[in-house]
Amino acid sequence: MRKIQLTLIQIDNYGPWTVTPEPRREFELQVLQAELFAELERQFGSRGGLVFPTRFDNLLAVTNGISMEEHREIQRLINQKFPVTVSMSVGAAATPYQAQVQATLCLQRVGSSQSAERRSALVGSPVCYPDQDWVQIAHMDINHSTLITDSEPIYDTHFLLQRAHLSLIQMFLRRNALVFYMGGDNIMALSNGLEVSEIAEVLAEVKAEMGLELKAGVGAAPNAEKAARLASEGLHEIRKNRNKSTIIFKSA
Template sequence: MIRISIIEQIGYREWTETIGTDREWKIQETQAKIYQEAQRIATKFGGFVLPLRYDYMTIISSNLTEDEEKEILEVVSSLSPVAVRLSSDLGTTPLESENNAWSHISSIEPGKLGHFGNGKEFVIVSHIDLNGLTPITQKIGTFRTYGKILQILEKINSIAQGNGGVAQYLGGDNILVLLPDSNYEDLVTKMISTDDLKAGIAIANKARDAMKLAAEALHEIRVTRNKRIVKKSFL
């Protein structure tokens, strides 16, 4: 099972409306600082923060303890302009874990956390990479390249979510996919079938280890140039 944690900044939208109309730069600056520190402390414990949106932060938190999650919450709380709370739960797929965490969050008091669920926790990820992005960018420019990546992301995310997974763009030519624990290799094969893509797949007890392994798998593909998918495991 995979653990997902959600941190809610309570009343974040209302806060943005109190700082005037010359505010977007301040919002972006605040978000960047919170994300940077949340990522720093989460990866210290082996987790990883997904940059989905900033009023709600999503953490891949398998095998993080309640005390470690509390420390992450305290760091975010020290930087957030509003009160925060954290909900953490398990599921057999990433989407189920997220839904389970969401089901508790409204009952958690500001400044507190809820750590729910028991079971064997691990993470399955795929790091998908678009071949030749630099020459593509040099030919058609940054904006149109980004549009191309978004089209690929939409296709990958459709396949992932249809099977309980989640895809996240990490910048550059990098797409991270949180995978369910059934038929995940077949899913990744389908994800990269129609574009010039390669994929590292990894299984580990914690998110940071899984992402490290997936990056190693991609490096192996680049060196050998005889495969499009390589799988590695820490389990």
């Protein structure tokens, strides 16, 4: 079976740490979270993965092709560099929703997110033979968002983008796919198992509900980096041939 591999990265005992010995300044927590995300993205990204910041104290990464040993290496590096430690849990399944369920259950079994005893856990199971690594990413983008950015107050644009994000989260979740906001007017869906026609249905629903037109490059490959690259190429082609299609699918 073709499976996506997701890693849950969770800061160990972060809640208590933020108030010990006294509440830390919020700007320092924000710097820590941003730097932790940046380092994780650098480490997993350079190995063909892709990290989504999610809630910053819990991050989700697509890690097909990255072994448990490599996870351990990244974990050691993070734990040396930062004043907090992280635990990691790997899950693999046919759908992204199910993969993060596996990863979450494995981590929850070895201790609480607010346990002083659970530190630097590394648990879960990566994709293994005879299963195959497979990642499908839909990179979606709003058409002509610059018109809104250049005419509306920034907070109104932000609200519109977040409403689109939330609508997409809900619609894709019904199809076991996971949606992440990438910045600007860009949203990615981990969409293993979804047909192009199902993604087209979602885009049509957003258009009907919010009046927003989206396009999507969909890439499928053995790891996140290759899938994301194919998805970006698809988006680029849609832009070049305006009005021909709203979705282009490319498979490795």
